Amino acid sequence: MNLCIADAAPQRPYSSPPYRTWLAASGIAAAEFYRLDDRYVIRFPDIADFEIASDAQNILCRPSGDCAEATLRNLFLDQVVPLVLSHQGKLVLHASAVEMPSGAIAFAGISGRGKSTLAASFATTGAAFLSDDALILERCGTDTVYRVSPGHPSIRLWEDSRSALIPRDAMKAPPDGSSAKSRLVVGAGVKFCEQSRELRKVYFLGDGSARTISISRASHSEALLQWIRNVFLLDTGEAEALARNFDRLWHLARDVEAYHLDFPRDFDMAGTVREAIAKHAMEK
C-alpha cells in the first residue's frame, strides 16, 4: 500500500452526499465517505482527504491546509489503513490483541471500552501485544483456525490510562494533533509480538458497570452480532462485500471461543484483571 501526500488545497464539496459519516461524540462529522467513479474518498473535515484508488493499493492524501505530516501519517495508519485492508479482502476487526502462552487473545468493543488500555496493561507487564485497535485476522484455509497478524507497533492511550499504567521510561511519540490520545511506541517496557499467532479466545468488553470481574460465554449469535458491530468495511453499500463479510463473520463467530468480559474501570484493579484474564485464557 502506497501513500502519496499532495500539496495542500481547500476541501471542496462533492456533487453527491457522503454514503457514510462517522460522527464524533460531539455530533460533528469526524469522517465522511464518498464513492466516486474510480475511487473512494475518506474526508476528515478541515484536515485532509484520502483518495483510495480502485486497486486499493495507492492512496493519495490531499491536506486541506497547513497540517503536520505526522498528523496525516497517523490518520492514515489509524483510520485509513484498516479500511483499505478490508477492501483488499482482509478480515479487519475493531479489537486489540495480546500474546499468551496458549496463543493470542483479543479484546473487542466499541471505542472507549478499554481495548487499548488492556493491551497496554499486558504489554507493559511482560506479555507482548499484537494489535492496538485494528485486528487483522487470517483464516487458515478452510480450517477453523484464525491467525492474528501483528499490527502497527504502537498503542494509543488516553492520558488517564497512560499515566496510570505506563512506566516512565516507555517511549512516547510526540503529539501530532490528530487525536487527544498519546501514542506509546514499542521499546523500553513495552513488548510487541512480531509474529502471527493463533487466535484462541475473544473477549467482548462490557461498559464497566460490573462490580466485580465477570467473564461469561457468548453464544454464536451474540458473537456474530458483536463482530458485525466491530468490523472494518470501507464500502457498506457494496452487496458483494457485505455478503462475503457476513459469511466470514459467521464462520469466525462459530469457530473462535468468545466471551463477555466486564470489570470495574479502576486502575488499582489492573493487576487483578490481568491475572483473571490470563488464568481464563489458559483454561481449556
Next chain:
Amino acid sequence: MTSHKFAVPSNVMVRQVGQELVILELSSGTYFGLDPVGARIWQLIVEQRSTSEICAALEAEYDVTADVLGQDVTRLIETLIDKGLVRPLLPSGAH
C-alpha cells in the same frame, strides 16, 4: 394478511446461529436477529406456508393460545415486510 404466503427477496442473506437466525438485507446493509421461535416462523415462511398455516403449525408445537399466537405472528411478519426481508405473494389467480 391471513391468506397470504410470502417470499424472501434475493437480496436477503440468512445464517443459522445455534437455534437462532441472523438475517442481512444487502441493499441497506441492515441486520436482523430472530430468536428460536422467530427462526421457526421464518422456516415456515420459506416453506411458503400462509399466515394461517404458520399459526396452525405453531399452535401444535407451543403452549400458547390462538389469539396471542395470531397477534405475535402477524406482528413479526409485518416487521419483516417493513424491513424488506420478506414480501407478500399475490394469491394464486390474482392479477
